[in-house]
Amino acid sequence: MNISHRIDNLKKLLAWIEKNEKEIKKALLLDFQKSEFETQTSEISVVKTELKHFIKNTKAWAKPERVPTPPALFGHTSTIHYEPKGAVLIISPWNYPFQLAINPLIPALAAGNTVVIKPSELTENTSRLIHQMVNEVFSPDEVICELGGKEKTEELLTYDFDHVFFTGSTPVGRIIAEACAKKLIPYTLELGGKSPTIIDETADIEDAAEKVYWGKFLNRGQTCVAPDYILIHRSKKDQFIEAFKNLEKANAETPTGFVNSSHQNRVAKLSGNGDNYRETRCELIDSPDLNSDIMKQEIFGPVAPVIAFDHLDEIYKIMALNPYPLALYIFSNSQKNIQDILNKTQSGGVAINNVIVHLANHNLPFGGIRTSGIGTYHGHHGFLEFSHKRAVIEQKFLSKTMRFVFPPYTDFKKKLMEKI
Structure with missing residues (x-):
């Protein structure tokens, strides 16, 4: 997914949210009597702010980053390439059912991944609205939304995702981590604890x-x-x-x-x-x-x-x-x-x-430590969380200089290495 297409998808998502704010508020009111004011501030506005931040910065974040090369590798250039991890599974909770489903989706898309969202079954109205949103905004090969309960989550965890992002309780987080560990799937756990x-x-x-x-x-x-x-x-x-x-x-x-x-x-x-x-x-x-x-x-x-x-x-x-x-x-x-x-x-x-x-503050990383979570997101930190940071080094000139580390290992080479 090229950078301009990623940004276009974020813009389409923002437009859908702005068009359907009344429906979002209605769904949260039906799910657990959440007031319109709280829905606006803690569900809708937070997501819109994050989207605008990513629309503005994704192009710059996605560029390969030139980094210094040590003198011993003189003649080389070094860069970090930020590449999609692949297929991402997002398992979101019930307490902020819109925000905590969409906020991880934003960096996952910005980093170029495809996404499966599994929203909470406890907030049925909001989950159905997210399903509708996904179908109207994205193509099925970019984002899909899977509805269901515990059995659906267990089924999804049997698939070979490239990253799993879970928000929920610490006991369930342990189950997610164990399932991912069996396949060596990287994961982000946003948990809780007694603050x-x-x-x-x-x-x-x-x-x-x-x-x-x-x-x-x-x-x-x-x-x-x-x-x-x-x-x-x-x-x-x-x-x-x-x-x-x-x-x-x-x-x-x-x-x-x-x-x-x-x-x-x-x-x-x-x-x-x-x-x-x-x-x-x-x-x-x-x-x-x-x-x-x-x-x-x-x-x-x-x-x-x-x-x-x-x-x-x-x-x-x-x-x-x-x-x-x-x-x-x-x-x-x-x-x-x-x-x-x-x-x-x-x-x-x-x-x-x-x-x-x-x-x-999307300039600060958000996440826990050990039992309260593993990994961080929000803003650039989220982009990095969903990206593979690929190290690339290229020899541009002086290609013969590497010979001093090849055998035979002479005394001259040994002294040269010590000086370097």
């Missing part, structure tokens, strides 16, 4: 409460990078809880629904509030047992445990119970504390004095 929020004694508590509340309210907490649990300096805990509760009381917005009753019941059980939980938009759980289920499982809902600390060293022990989070959030006005946290922790990404927004 901590650290709020120290220097933080602006009202600001922190407002942003954490938004992070939990957005998509009803069904976000892989949602703040999962809160580690807060003991001197600020009560103020934070009060500010958070005031936001809950003042918020009149109808929250996005749960994808199904099974997921709602799972989150309700974690919260310990049963049916009363159904009425809340966001909720804090004060000082839970570190061995409780809510501190072991990724919550993926509008509930946040709050745990007080006196010294930063305490938080590292708590975080070690759930290592390698997809995101880490730090609220602090102390550069010393911020640097200490960055130096002593690991995470896929970090936002300081904010939450979630790091994924909105």
